Amino acid sequence: MEWADFLANEAAINSLSPEQTAAFVERLKTENSGKSEAKLASELNIGAAAFKKRMAEVYEKFAKSFPELATSNSRGKLEKLRACLTAKYNGGQDAQPTIKEIHQNIPPAVPFEKFVGREAKLEELHQKLQKKLQTSRQVAIVAVAGMGGVGKTELATQYAKQHLQNYQGGVCWLSAQGIDVSIQILRFAELKFKLIAPDDWELADRLRYCWQNWQQGEVLLVFDDVNDYKKQVQPYLPPESSRFKVLLTTRLGFDRTLPQLPLGVLKPLAAMKLLKSLVDRERLKSEAWVARRICKFLGYLPLALELVGRYLDTMPDLSLEKLLKRLEKKRLEHEAVAKANPLMRYEYGVAEAFALSWEQLDENAQRLGCWLSLYALADIPFSVEAIEDDEQELYEKAIAQLQKLHLMQWQSKGIYRLHPLIRLFFQMKLDESSSADEVKTAFVAQMLEVAKQIPQQPKREDIFNLIRHIPHIGEVATHLSQYLSNEDLILPFRGLGHFYYGQGLYQQAERWYKVCVEEAKNRLGLEHRDVATSMNNLGVLYQSRGRYNQAESLFQQALELTKHLLGDNHPDVATSLNNLGLLYQSRGRYSQAEPLFQQALELKKHLLGDNHPHVATSLNNLGLLYQSTGHYSQAELLFQQALEMAKHFLGDNHPHVAGGLNNLAELYRSTGRYSQAELLYQQALELRKHLLGDNHPDVAASLNSLAVLYQSTERYSQAEPLYQQALELSKRLLGDNHPHVANSLNNLAILYESTRRYSQAELLYQQALELRKRLLGNNHPHVANSLNNLAGLYFSTGRYSQAEPLYQQALAICEQTLGVGHPDTIKVRGNYARFLREAYR
Template sequence: MVEFVGREDELQTLHQMLQENNQVAVAAVAGMGGLGKTELALQYAMAHREIYKGGICWLLAKAEDVGIQIVRFARTQLDLNPPENLTEDPNQKLLAQVQYCFRLWREGDVLLVLDDVSDYEQVKLYLPSPSSRFKVLMTTRQYFGGIAKLSLDVLQPEAALELLKSLLKETPGRIEKELAVANQLCEWLGYLPLGLELVGRYLARKQDLSLTEMLRRLKEKRLDERSLSKSKSEGNMTAQRGVLAAFELSWQELEDEDKQLGCLLSLFAAAPIPWKLVEQCLPEEDAQDLEEIRDDSLLNLHLLQRKGEGIYQLHPLLREFFQYQCTGLEQVEEFKRSLCRVMVAVAKDIPEYPSLKQINAVTPAIPHIGKVAKDLIQYLSDDDLIWAFFGNARFYNGQGLYEQTLPWYEQCIEVTKKRLGEEHPNFALTLNNLALLYKSQGRYNEAEFLYLQALALRRCQGGEENPDVAESLNNLAILYELQGRYSEAELLCLQALELRQRLVGEEHPDVAESLNSLAGIYDSQKRYSEAESMYLRALELRRRLLGEEHLDFATSLGNLAYLYQSQGKYGEAELLSLRALELRRHLLGEKHPDFALSFNNLAALYELQGRYSEAEPLHLQALALRRKLLGEEHPSVAESLNNLAKLYYLQGRYTESEPLYLQALEIFEQRLDANHPHTVKCRKNLANLRDEY
C-alpha cells in the first residue's frame, strides 16, 4: 500500500471547511489533472468515517446522472424504496425520489462525495437542503463561484521525494544511492502526484532500472515515455489514467482559441510568464478577449496558475502536454516567430550597464530570452541573432555575475560564427564584449587577444574612420592601463579620443568615456593636474548628457574622489566618495563589484587620515564582496588584501599584516606579472613590513 504523504495540512483544512458551517458545506477540491483530488477526498472519507454515522455516499459525477446514483445508493445500502408516484410531474419524478431518500436517510451526519464534477448546475439540483445534516464534498477541475474552495497545488519537494521513497520501499537504499537524481526526477515531474506515482510504480516493477536512466528516458521521450501511462497491473491506484490521458480530459473541454493560447504559453520557458509578453506576442488579438480565454478557460480548468499580479505559469508537465498538442497546430510556426520578435525587443531595451531598477524590471523576461537563445534561434533574423544572447549577458554582467555572463557570450560567438561568419560586424562585436568580460574577471591576456582580433576585424569592415574602431582602441587602452603599460595605453586612448571627437563631436557620451579613460591613465602615472582636467571635463559632460542618476556619472565622481585623495584634498575626496557610494548603492545595490570599489576607495581615504577604526570595516566589506563576486584569484581581491595588510601594518599589527601581503603578492604575480606596478608596490610593502620586525 502506497503511503499518503504531503497532504496532511490539506486534510485538516478540508475537515475544518466541512464542519464550520451549519449549512451545507460545499468544498470544491479543485486543481488540474494529476494533483490527487480524488485521493485526497478518499483519504478524508477514510480518516473521518467514524464521525459520519449516517454513512458516506461516493458518487461519480460524470458516470451517470447524480440523482439516479443517489436513489440507487439509498436502495442498495439503506434499504430505502422511494415510491414512483411522489409527484404527477414526470420531469420532477427523480428529484422527488432523491428528496424522499434524504428525508429518510439513516440518522447521523452524512458525507456526500461527488467526484470529478464538470458542471455544477447539473448536480446542484440534487443537493440536500442547506439546513440538513449532509456535508457535500466535490472534486473538480474547474472553479465554481460562491462555493468554498480548497485548491490543491503540487507537492512540496520534500513530500514528493517521500512519496517516491514510499513507492520504492521494497528496494531500500535505492533513493539514497541516487539522491541527487531522485530530486531531479521529482523536479522534472513538477512534483505532480500522478506523475510521481506512475514513475515510482514503474521503477518498483523495474528493479534493475536506475533513476539516472529513468530520467534520461523521460527527457528524451517526454510525455510519450511509457512510465507515464497507467499500467493494467496498477489496479490499486486511485487514478484511472496516465498523465497524457488525464490532461486530455481538460484539453477536450477547450475551444480552438483556448488551445492556441495554451500552445503559445508552452513555447515560453518553464518559468513564470509576464502576461504583457503574451499580449505582445498576439498584437492583433483584443486584450480583453485574451483575458477572457485566460480566466474563463485556462484558469477555470486549472490548466494555468496565477503566480502574482500579471504573472502566470504552466505546470512543467502541462507545458509538455501543450507542446505535445502544438505539433498539429498550424499557427505554431507563427507563434514561435512572434515570441522571438517580442523577446528580442525586450533584450534590446536592456542597457549595456543596467541599474538595479532596470534589472528588477526585466528579471521576469530573462528565462524567456534564454529560451529563444536555446531553442528558437532558427526563427531569428541575422540582425537579431546576437540579441537572444546579449540580453541575458547584459542582465548578469550588470549585476557583476561574471561567471553567469560567460556562457552567453561564448555561445553567441559560436552561433554567430557558424551562421554569419567571422567577417560579419556582429562577430567582432561579440568578440569585443567577451573581451570586456574577461577584463572584468581579471583575465587580461585573454582579453587582449580578443580585443586585438576585434580591432583588426573592425578596421577591415569599416576602415579607420569608424566608431567601432574608436571603441576598440579605447577598450584596449583601458586594458593596457590595468596591465601597467601606460605609454601604450596613452597612445591608444588619444587616438580613440581624437577619432570620436571627429566622428560624433564634442558633446557625446563616447567622448566623455575617452576623457575619463585618459584621465585614469594620467592618474596612474601621478600626472595629477592633467588627470584632474580630464576628469572634470568627463564629469561635466556626463552630468549634462546623462544626468546625475547615471552609472557613468557615479564612476566619474568616484574617479575624481580618488584623484583628490592622492593629492591630499581629503575633504573634497570624502564628499565625492560618499556621493558615489550612495549613488552606486541606489543604482546597483550592495552586491556589485563597483559597490565594493566604493568601499575600497573610502577605506583608503580614511586610512590616509588616520581614521583606522572607520577604514577597517570598509576594507573587510570590500574584500568579502570581491571574493564572493570575483573569486579568490582576481586582481581586485589582491588589491583589497594589500590594502588591508597595509592598514594592519600602520597599526603595528604585523602578524596579521604579513599573511595578507603574501596572499596579495601571489595573486598579483600570477594574474598580472612580476614587474606590474601593483606587484612591485606589494613586494615593497612586504619588504618594509619585514624590516620592522
C-alpha cells in the same frame, strides 16, 4: 472488515491526528510485529524519537477506552493495546461493544502510510465539513479543487476511509462522470438500506423518499470529478439538513459562494517520500540528487510521480540519470508518464489527464495556453492592458477559463505561472498545430523588443523593470534561436550578458557572452561584424575577472576583424583600440596603452565630433593612464573635461558620472588634496548606491577608495569598517579569486600594519601576494606592490633577511614593467635605499 480498516476506524474513534494515525497503524500491523521502532520510524521517514513520542500520545488517548494501558510499562503498553484491539476486532467477551456496520461504497485507496504530504489537507477538509453553519439545517458542501493528476480523488478516498466512524449514516460515493447520479443514489439506498421507492413515482419523489428514510447519523456524499455543478450535483442534493455533508472533487474553480479546498502539488520532501514508497530505497539513495531532479521535472505532481515510480519499479536496471534524460527528451510522450499503470485506479496518463481539461477550453483559451507555454518556467508577465481594446475581453475570458480549470495559476496582478507538465502539454499541442512556426516567430519578436531595451550598464530602475523578462529572453536564446534572423541573432545573448555584467554578476554574464560568440560564429561565419562585437564583450568580461591573457587574445582578434570588415575609420575600431588599451594599462604596459588610447580618442573626435559621450569615455581612459604614469596635471584636465561632458549628455544621475567623480577624487587624493577628494568620493559612493544598489562591485570600489582616503589622513577607525565591507562585498560578488579581492586584502593589511597589528597584516599581505601572482603573473606592477608592502612589514619588525630579497624583486619588476622614472619605481627604490641604510649602518 479488514484489520487495516479496523485500525483506521479505531484511530478515528479515538481522535488520533494524521501523524499519530500513521505511527499507530504501522506499529499495529500484523506484518510489523517483529520490527523495531527504529525500523518502523525509518519506513515512515521520521526519527526514532518522533516515532516514540507519537506512540506515547497514542497510548494516552487509548487509555480512555482501555484504562489498563495507564499502568503498563512501554513494551507492556504495546502488547496490552494489541490484545485489547484484537479482542475487540474478534468480538470477544472482554471487548467493547461490536462496531455497528457503516454502509459505504468507498473505492479502494492506497495504504495510508503511502499517502504522503496531505496530512494538513485532510485535517483542513474535515474542519470545513464539520464546521457549524449559520443555519443549522444547511447542507455542508466543500469542493476539493485542483489540476488533473494532483490527487483530488485520492484525498477524498483517504478522508472517507479515515473518518468513516464520523459518518454513521454511511458514505455514498458518486461518480459525476458515470451513469446518472440519481440512479447511483437510488441503487445505494436499495442495496445498503433496503429503501425501494415505487417505480411509478417521479425521480425527484423517489430521491426525496430515500433522503427522508436514510439511515440515522451523519452522512457523507462524495461527488467525484465534477465538471458541471448545476447538472451533476445541484439536482441531487438532499433536503436541507446539517447531518448531510457533501464533498466534491473537481478540476473547476468555483466562485467564493461555495467553500473550496484548493489542492496543489506536493512539497519536495513529500514528493521524494512518495517516490520512496514505490521504488527501492537503496536505489534512490544511490542517485538521490537525480531523484530530486526527477521530482522537480515532474513538478511534484502526484500522478506523474506515481507513474514514474511504478515504471522504475518494473525496470530495476534502469538508472535514474538515464530515465531523466529520456524524460527531458521525449517529455509527456515517454511511456513512463504517457500510460496509466494497470495496478492504479486512475485510468489516465499525464497527457490524457490534462486533455480532459483541454477539451473544455474554447479556441481562444487553447491558443493563449500555447502562447504562454513558450515562456520560461518562471513568473510570466502578461498584461491584458497592453493589448488592443477590442481584443482585451477575449483575453480576459481566455485567462478566466485557464484559471478555472487550474491550467494556469495567478500569482499577482499581471503575473501568471504554468505547472511544468502543463507547460509541456501546451507545447505539445502547439507543435501539433499548423501555426506553430508563426506563433514562435511572433513570440521571439516580442522578446527581442524587450532585449533591445537592456542598456550596457543597467541602473537599479532598469533592473527592476527588466528582471521579470530575463528568464523569457533566456528561453528564446536557449530554445528558440532558430527563429532569430541573422540581423537580430546576437541581441538576446548580448542583452542577457549586459544585464548580469552591469550588476557585477560575472559568472552569469560569462555564460551568455560565450554562447553569443559561439552562435555568431556558427550562424554568421568567422568574418562578420557581430562576431567582433561578441568577442569584444567577452574580452571586457575576462578583463574584469583578471583573466588578462584570454581578454588580450579576444581584443586583438576583434580589432583585426573590425579593421578588415569596416576599414580603419569606424567607431567599432575605436572601441577595439580602447579595449585593448585598457587591458595593457591593467597589466602595467603603459607604453603600449598610450598610443592606442590616443588613436581611439582622435578617431572618435573625427567620427563623432568633439562633444560626445564616447569621446568623454576616451578622455577618462587617457586620464587614468596619465595618472598611473605620474602626469597629474594632464590627467586632471582630461578628467574634468570628461566629467563635464558626461553630465551634459547623460545628466547628473548616471553611472558614468559616478565613475568620473571617483576618478577625479582619486587624482586629488594622490596629490594630497584630501578635502576635495573626500567630497567627490562621497558623492560617487552615494550615486552608485542610488543607481546600482548596495550590492555591486562599483560600490565596493567606492568603499575601498574612501577607506584609502581615511587611512591617508590617519582616520583609521573610519577606514577599517569600509575596507571590511569592500572586501566582503568583493568576495561575495566576484568570488575569492579576483584582482579586486587582492586589492582589498592588500589595503586592509596596510591599515593593520599602520595600527601595529603586524600578525594580521602579514597574513593578508601574503594572501594578496599569492592571489596577484596567480591571477596577474609574477611580473606585474601589482605583484611588485605586494612584495614592497610585505618587505616593509618585515623591515618594521626587524626581519631584515626576509625583507631584502622582496625589495629586490619588487624593484626589478617595477624597472622592467614601468621604467626607472615611474613614480612607483622611484617609491620602491627609495624604500629599498632606506632599508639598506638602516639595516647595514
